[in-house]
Amino acid sequence: MERGGREYALWSIAITVVLIFALIPVLWLISVSLKPPEAITDGRFIPSEVSFDNYKSLFEGGIDGSPFIKPLINSILIALTTTVISIVLASFAAYAIARLEFPGKRVILAGALAIAMFPPISTIGPLFDMWRALGIYDTYPGLIIPYLTFSLPLSIYALTAFFREIPWELEQAAQVDGATPFQAFRKVIVPLAAPGMFTAAILVFIFAWNDFLFAISLTSSDASRTVPAALAFFTGESSFTEPTGSIAAAAVVVTVPIIVFVLFFQRRIVSGLTAGAVKG
């Protein structure tokens, strides 16, 4: 009991420190976003006067007039598309790697790892030229393709680990029960690998959502510019005011979908889903 109590106290302290470290900047950001322009530099943590003007300014003028709405839509669509395609492709690839023996398996895994470690910055120049030649510069595919490239290795690795844990016999049982290989995959393997898929989906979504490098380099207009890039183009009310308030407000708004996405999928990540499948 004594020891449990002490352990509990130590953990509480550690968790508090981490929470303070992680949350203070967020709270500061929220605080700044709620301050009217003239109070931004007052250095107070708790705003003396709360105003939602910064938020209003983000959405003013509708889809054409606002500097924020279109990028937000772009971000959502691009991140979701990337996530869906990445998970579907990765689950096929991971299934093959986990279950089948085929020549070149090691090469594929090594290739995936190499791509994951490749510095994205060194691809920017060539991509810029290639995308302009191909006519996909400043389009959705122009961003989705590089996002897929860099997120696939991660999701393949994550899913392979999950597929390996699913007992082989389950699939064989499904086959004997009359399932085609694809039916066995869809009705038995996928439901069981769901926690892995959701984990991978969260990671891919966050990666695509947060990316700044590709977004700033491969877009030139609101046609495909995502929020992180659009923030860099924010202007103040006049050329003499810093857009700090609106940037802070936009940053707060931009974290909301991530939190929603993670909370939604986190409920699905229940461990021990395969319990009871096989004995021993």
Place this chain on the structure above:
Amino acid sequence: MSEIALEGVTKVFADGQEAVKDMSLEIGDGEFMILVGPSGCGKSTALRMIAGLEDITSGEVKIDGEVVNDRAPKDRDIAMVFQNYALYPHMTVRENMGFALKLAGVDKEEIDRKVEEAAKTLDLTQHLDRRPANLSGGQRQRVAMGRAIVREPKAFLMDEPLSNLDAKLRVQMRTEVAKLQSRLGTTTVYVTHDQTEAMTLGDRVAVMRAGALQQVGTPAELYGAPINLFVAGFIGSPAMNFMPAELSGGRVKLPIGEAEVPEGAGDGREGQVVAGLRPESFEDVEMVGDLRDERGVVFEAEIDLIESLGSDLYAYFHVESGAVESDQLADLVEERLEETGVPEVREGQEQIVARLDPASKIKRGQSAELWADTSKLHLFDAESGERLSRSE
């Protein structure tokens, strides 16, 4: 209802290991066939080739007279029960049992009816809406059986379905399986490493060793006339006792005495052979009565150990002799070593187990007079291990 036939079936794995060698076996309509052998003998591989889960290297598997070598498992209309049950954890018992029917496009009412019928048979009705994770081992095993019988397939394939249950439940389920099979009359191939299961369940038993089929026959045939040392040592519990023997002029010289070669055994051969005698062929002299004058030999033995089971009394003793050497027996000794961790053979001695009348007064550590019924002697070639008899 259907027959299964294996014709010269061979399986060579990618690493060159030959798991099943030229196996031919016919399983009749409605027959309960047991594949039995020590671990690694290829029995599971053979079953998986019938199921279509393993490619066939050469030879043919026929179901109902049709070659099914290239058919996917789903097109063979067979149901399989796996050793670890392989229940779908994300489905309820009802969904587990109805999965095959659902895939086959059977309408919902029909599925419900069949599942409930099977659940009734297996006493699972009150568990239909639970998930496998919330069931006990025995219940899971029954769900696995239920999943197979709901389908009404051409054949059941069972891969050590009872080996994950505890001893008591295993015996109980063994009876259930036997009853179920005889009531449904579905052709069944059942793989086990447990010779007791094999003997009690099967219409016929196929004994395998190192990928090769040794002998196929009814439990009584295997017990009464094992074709070689391996089958002789594998079938029966406690196992058959072996000792070196010498044949000359129609008589056999054993470490426990000399006797006439029983009729039909021996093949008219002279010289060194291996003799086998089952534990029940021994008896306490006091209990034999007049039989001792008719046949058999009487000998003195130092009793090492007595095990009394109430209905039977096992006496362990040893005879001094050169040990019997045979690859086939070495396999068995290894198998038993793996199971028990105790080597049962001491250098230069053969351990003998005798099953005696429980009324016997024999005591541990004392010398006792025993009688051996040498008319029940099995004789085997010392080199090849083959049974020496041409009377069959």
